[in-house]
Amino acid sequence: MTLALLFPGQGSQSVGMGAALADAFPSAREVFAEVDDALGQKLSMLMREGPEDQLTLTENAQPALMAVSLAAIRALGAEFGVDVSRAGFVAGHSLGEYSALAAAGALSIGDTARLLKLRGQAMQRAVPVGQGAMASLIGPKTDLALAEAAAVAGAEVGVCVVANDNNAGNIVISGEKGAVDRAIEKAKELGARAIPLNVSAPFHCPLMQPAADEMAVALADAKIVAPLVPVVANVTARPESDPEAIRRLLVEQVTGRVRWRESMEWLATEGAVTRFAEVGSGKVLTGMAKRIAPDVESMPLNTPEDLEAFAKGL
Template identity: 35%
Template sequence: MSTHGIGLVFPGQGTQKQGMGEPWRSTPSWALTSEISEATGEDLAELLLETGAEQLRRTDLAQLTVFTVAVIAHAEAVRLGALGGDVVACAGHSLGEYAALTAAGALTVTGAAKLVAARGRAMRDAALEREGTMGVLVAAPLEAVEALVTEVREAGADAWVANVNAPGQTVVSGSPAAIEELSARAPEIGAKMLRLQVGGAFHSPYMAPAAEALRTALEAASFASGHLPVVANVDAAVHTGDGEWPDIGTRQLTSPVRWEQSVHTLAGQLGCVRLVELGPGRTLAGLVKRTLPGLPVVSVDSPAAVEALLVPAG
């Protein structure tokens, strides 16, 4: 396929599934599981091959496993030369930002893995401290969702916009009562609520304790002073180093993920003419197609998909 102006995108928590490491275990890049296991104290091979779906829903384990599959997929694509020489930028959805930073050269695999482990633990602890949940409002414009969320919050319930994923797909976060209220009132704005099976109210003020804990790890981490452009979730802007990431990573936990705008940044400001999603599932490809239907996007979720990148288009 043509590789001119490629943007790499990496999925977040929620894309994990039982046995998702199986397709990768015979590849040379599977060796990364040992490095990540040593860095984090978790047995990634067991998590990716044997651990059941219910256990993988645990926030800290979900994040580590999705990150590991994403960096393995990227490493295999690089090893085989499947991405060509025209990768111009990276971006990741929430947790995926750490795989994006790794692919961009801002972090080493083990450095990023340690941060992912710290982030997952901090978010899990914060969720245990204060119960929260999330849901997706589909089919309504962002402005209508924001107005409804504001109305519910001003009435005394804890509700916030958490992810602006694509036109007609906005994730909300908050207390169980607030999400229940938003679900009941969704038809008022022509929307339908789909509940998310998550362990907390992520990307909301409920994650403030996690952000405080994560900041310590981020400030101790070694980020490269310059790297391939990464579009950050918090502002959908381009960042290339200069010590910004500890602040950006801290803010990300309590701020909305601006994914729809990030896709526009990749295609517009950064000139990406196609995107490659690396990691489990094909969630981001679907969001990209809803945001910019004319922008080619391919999902690389298996070695076969990596090899397909090597086949010329047409």
């Protein structure tokens, strides 16, 4: 069996996430305390109690989602003797790539929390609220070719690109609001449904270049070591273990496309993965995995019961 551990991205957050892990495992509580200390913020209290609008803020959601994922990883090791090295690969969706790197030991938890806090703030600063937009193109006719055609139509008005190639039937576009509105019209003409997303900024598009510049400075000073297992990078959909390449790819990721479908296809074929386990809050990536690689077993790991069953099944 070849295992790949997957780490969720923004949108998987919810009030109360991680509480069951903290209540059950001292090792999980240690992770939440480390993140609180690194940020000088009671993020764990915000995660447990809300309010939801504060947790949803990009600068809070990003480190919070990482904290839940790493609490689950720490508990797997401390309570059940399952180390990340049991996996063949790790991968994370957008901010989840940072969680994957921390889980694989390439980044410390404290540094990861601080980098994600800055990443969220920098992304918010990059584009004034209301000037950017994102939309999800969904439905059986939605594939990359349709999404690219819609983005091209939008680009006649302003910046508009494919931001997240999640899976067939679920592709996200991002850019200037007027351009995304035009792309939505084109997508509907081509037979897709289009849903504007309630996001605070247009992620993974060229408008994020100021945020990429900020992250380049921060990542230049970050200590990154070779991960215990290869990390499949969002922007290349291929495994990477070289610290300097990881540093460069994390900068490119801010403006670049999240090639999740390609990443999962590579893991299921070239990587010969037979089991996907989504570590952290929610089940979004588990659902995507089942659509992209239906022959590969997929499961979420976000409750104490999930961790116990997973460990027993290895």
